[in-house]
Amino acid sequence: MSQYDNSSSQQQVLLPVEAEGFVESLEIVPLKNIGSPRWQKQHEYIEKLNMQAVLNASADEDEYISMLITDLLTSEVWRSKIFSIIKKLDFEPKTTIPLYMALYHEATVTNLLETIMFYKEPCEAAEDTVIDLLDFCHRKILDLIARKESEQVMLDYSSTSSNSSNMEDLAVQDQKLQFDIGVKSVSILRYITDHLESLPLSVATRMLNTHDVPCLLVQLVEDPPWRCHKDGKMYKFEDGKWQEINPSERLRLSRLEGQVWIALFNLLLGPQCINKYTYNDNNKGQILKLRGFMTEVILDQMPSLCDLQRYLEQLSMMEPAAPKSAILLEQVPEVYEKLLLENDGKWAAIAKHQVKTVFNPSEEDIREQAKRFAETYNFDVIESLMSDPPKCALCGDAASKRCSRCKNEWYCGRECQVKHWSKHKIACNIVGGADR
Secondary structure, three states, X not given: OOOEEOOOOOOOOOOXXXXXXXXXXXXXXXXXXXXXXXXXXXXXXXXXXXXXXXXXXXXXXXXXXXXXXXXXXXXXXXXXXXHHHHOOOOOOOOOOHHHHHHHHHHHHHHHHHXXXXXXXXXXXXXXXXXXXHHHHHXXXXXXXXXXXXXXXXXXXXXXXXXXXXXXXXXXXXXXXXXXXXXXXXXXXXXXXXXXXXXXXXXXXXXXXXXXXXXXXXHHHHHOOOOEEEEOOEEEEEEOOXXXXXXXXXXXXXXXXXXXXXXXXXXXXXXXXXXXXXXXXXXXXXXXXXXXXXXXXXXXHHOOOHHHHHHHHHHHHOOOOOOOOOOOOOOOOOHHHHHHHHHOOOOHHHHHHHHHHOOOOOXXXXXHHHHHHHHHHOOHHHHHHHOOOOOEOOOOOOEOOEXXXXXXXXXXXXXXXHHHHHHHHHHHHHHHHHHOO
């Protein structure tokens, strides 16, 4: 069994010229090739860009932003159509690392887009594919609201059962990843609302009247999935983890809650939206629910919401206008629909092919993959980028000891390491063996 390692160093993931080279190397990888060496290389590029949180734009920036969005949608379709079939197959791989990387890739691209879509230029560069990104965020937020995971799953963020199979553990990790993706989709949606004046006109129309995003956001205000109670304590999901909130801080808006309010402000009072949102008795009633949440404490934290409060008071006295009879031309999400159309009827065949090939690698292939992953996830660099101490792989407490062999898992003490060894052994042998 491996021992501990406390070493750490401050390093830079990428130099600007390296980041630019990675961006220029991005390409659209077909859905059937997810998990292949070609896809793994793309994942390495995007993961390093994500860790560095930098995207050096070139003259053809629009092409690469669109590629990132296409890559994101490809991962989403693979998970919903292919992975859902793989889970039902009698398949217990030697290692679930390749499958996990395929699932984790969606979270990686979402995180990178969350970082860069804050800026106006990438939003403009996305052009028509921003419709696809908007629809992606809408689907993920709907899923976030509908799933609302159990408090135990949300709070017990690091632990897994010692009796569960590798595929069962993978399903739990997938659940956690989807929660992260849903949360990040809220931020991306808010950034899209910030830049509506620079986007195609159909984006605002689709957001307001096709998806009725304002009513969707009201649901997040009413019953936020990133907040829960357990044993008389309140927990909020902040900075990528569940944190206990002191009673004195319970009315403090988190960054995520602020994103929701800013998006609502933009969609209800923004110059691109204020005359486009079609009210009826139903959505008017939903929007007016916001008045009950606009307390003095909230307004003190976000004074700009006073304008929204006045608007809601005026809205309460208005009667919804009669529906307009007109012919509307609307852009549709071409990338997502094309992926579904191109692979329709092929889902089971692709799943069976991938189970036999990329997700059931030989011992030699496993070691080669582990070597690439070890190079991509430079653990000394990752450690230097951490703002908080790592968590124990077994109990979830703060950890200060790291497996010296694979440098992947962290533990609070030797007792937890020993108990976790039966699960960690396979991955440790693979990654540790790759360094020989």
